[in-house]
Amino acid sequence: MSTSRLDAVYRSILITKFFTKGWGKPENLRRLFEFRKIVSNRDECFKLVEKDYPVTITKEQNLSDCKLLEGYFLTPLERYLPGIVPEIAQKAHFQALLPLHWQEKGCKPVCLHLAGTGDHYFWRRRNLMVKPLLKEAGIGGIILENPFYGLRKPTDQIRSSLHNVSDIFVMGGCLILESLVLFHWCERNGLGPLGVTGLSMGGHMASLAATNWPKPLVLVPCLSWSTASAVFLQGVMSHSINWDLLEDQYLSDGAYREKLSKMVTIVDEAFLAGKKFARTYSEKVKIGIQTNTQIEKQEHLIKSLKCDSYKDLIICQEDKAKQQGDTKVDLNTKVPIKIVKSEEGTTEFDNLNKDLNLLLNENKITSDSNEIQKSTEQVSDRTKLKQTENLLSTETSNKQSSLKSVTANTKKSKETEQLNNIIEQIDKKSEKKSWNVSEMTSDFWTNLPFIKSGKKIDIGKIHWRDREALQFMRGIMDECTHLSNFSIPYDTSLIIAVCAKHDAYVPREDVGRLEEIWPGAEVRYVDAGHVSAYILHQSVFRACIIEAFERSKKKWKDGKHIE
Structure with a gap:
């Protein structure tokens, strides 16, 4: 897969750095790993959020072209992992934009939009995705603020620079449960069919959220793939991480090496071995x-x-x-x-x-x-x-x-x-x-991109300690984000994933294919890199959302299959 030079150049000019304080507390990581085993099971995760989970609406306004609602609720993750979510991030803020008049009687489609990296507040998703979908297809939208972003950003955090590796898992755990809260809220208000989407990191979070809803759900993940490990270890995002700091912490605290490393597994190890065998076996010599x-x-x-x-x-x-x-x-x-x-x-x-x-x-x-x-x-x-x-x-x-x-x-x-x-x-x-x-x-x-270069690679210079810390990063990312560790969505025929052919942010090589993890899901490609796809192909993302909702309306009605 050739990668976009624009992606690499764009990432190089950004000053945002990730995980500037390291891995996070070992105890927090341990709790997150254990909780992952619960949320990865749809039946168990669904029980964590009751159908009447309290949601507070703070604003309701009729605009010229839609109805605007604003509200908040407390993240359910704080219930189960007390103290792990920063206090300012515990209140989940959202906006909902609904049509003044629904196009079809008895059909009120609504799509939840999750934020990608750096997408603070509501305006970007509201203007690029939600309002056009309202105008083009009468599909309502809910915009949820990410933990650690916008109104939920810790005061000492600079822009999108998450302090700890554990923060990305806290974010994922929050969004999985918060999505269930909003799906329940939609059903209580007679809205449906329902869907979820997002771009880049938002697309992957949408995929995780969709695994735990036990009913038909439209899913359109854009510019994401099957695991976050490739993003932080092989994509251009890897250059924004202080690997020396992570290595020093990993080696200095025995809790990471002796305890936490044994709690995680690299999901695609067997896949890599099989791929390598197939390649070498087919060679002439x-x-x-x-x-x-x-x-x-x-x-x-x-x-x-x-x-x-x-x-x-x-x-x-x-x-x-x-x-x-x-x-x-x-x-x-x-x-x-x-x-x-x-x-x-x-x-x-x-x-x-x-x-x-x-x-x-x-x-x-x-x-x-x-x-x-x-x-x-x-x-x-x-x-x-x-x-x-x-x-x-x-x-x-x-x-x-x-x-x-x-x-x-x-x-x-x-x-x-x-x-x-x-x-x-x-x-x-x-x-x-x-x-x-x-x-x-x-x-x-x-x-690994920071190992690759135009010059001859001196393998001997890659220190054994560097590999050990990198292997741990890969393991914990796979443990908490790999889709094969979660339930398969209820109806995979309602999934249309959109990927960029030359994506340097989200590599697809050497990791499990989405179609294999979720049989029945459809994957489409745009001839672009990550950045250019985000800028030029918003209309493609919206068209796939509209098509997926049409599939849902033809196949399901009130959660029941149409014969």
Whole structure:
């Protein structure tokens, strides 16, 4: 997925920083993790908010084109997690804009609009989404103020700069329960069908809120995806986080490492492993993956050439290689380098180091420095065995033209030197503090934007402690925001998600697909980045909301399926 340069430039000029005070109190995180298990179950979460939950209307006014209501209520989260919500954020403020005359008798559609990052107060959503929907389709709107935003922003918080990582989870817990309060309020006032939407962070919060309403509900999440972990770790938002501060706190307080880290899981770890296996298995050359059959072939080759060991086999092949005009010997590794001519006459080389990470994972290199060196030698030996096998296979193919397409599993000496350089970096690193190589080789680490650069990546410079703190961040984000940890919405056919093809804020690679997590949901794409989609495609978002409400009206009436 190519990403928008505009997204990166826009984020770079913003001075807003996130989590400036760190992770938050370990006790608060523990309470949030435990509460997540309750709100992730629709039946249990629905019981937390009674149908007659008190809502206070402070203003009611008839305007020229709509009816305006303003009100507030106390967030239900304060009931269940006392003291975790800042006092100023405990009062949930909202506006409701309803048509003066509904277009259809017995049908009063209303959509709840949740705020994206930096969307303080009501005016932006009111003018860009709610009023146009009223005019275009007669759909009423409710605008809820986010905790930590606008009227609910702590006095010492600067703009949208949340102080703690835990604040994003407090915000999510509040919005899930507050959405239930407003849905109940709508039903008490005869409003429906109901829906929920939002852009960016608001879209993800809308998705979480929709999982806990046990009735048909329109859901149109815009510019969001299946988890927030990719946003803060792989998207351009990662540059706005003080990782040094988070790392220091994580390592200095044992509560994070010894207790909290054991309470969370990385949801997409199995997905990543499966994806990596599928990719490497489909490649023409699979370095380092030795089946029993391959091992038997290698043993057979050694015996057939009357060599006592693999080293003797290399010596034998070296002598043969020197006599062949189209074969070279890498003086550093003593491995024959076979050049294969393509049909067009060009020279093709197989990449020896493109699967180095997979080789290291297969060998299960541990944190002990001696084991790292030993495993690295095993990687080298296995690579040499594979090269020799392919060399002999290529020689046999010269006698059988039908096997002409067989490609030798080698690369020119320049690529081999690159492989050796990487292995040398691992050896040097093992002399210092050791680390978990299986984590280093994950697709997750190589996709981090603050690790990527136009220059050659020095994997050895990524300290083991950095990875440990990052892994914890990924775990807690998945724990509290990954949609697979929550119930599936009541009717997924009423879901239309809108994504930007080149979104640099919300990466979609290496995380679960929305269509797989919610079978039946529809995902549509606009050809834009995150920022340009927000500016240019508001009409697309509204059109999807209107279409989803039309689906609901055709399929459901008063919560009952229309036959």
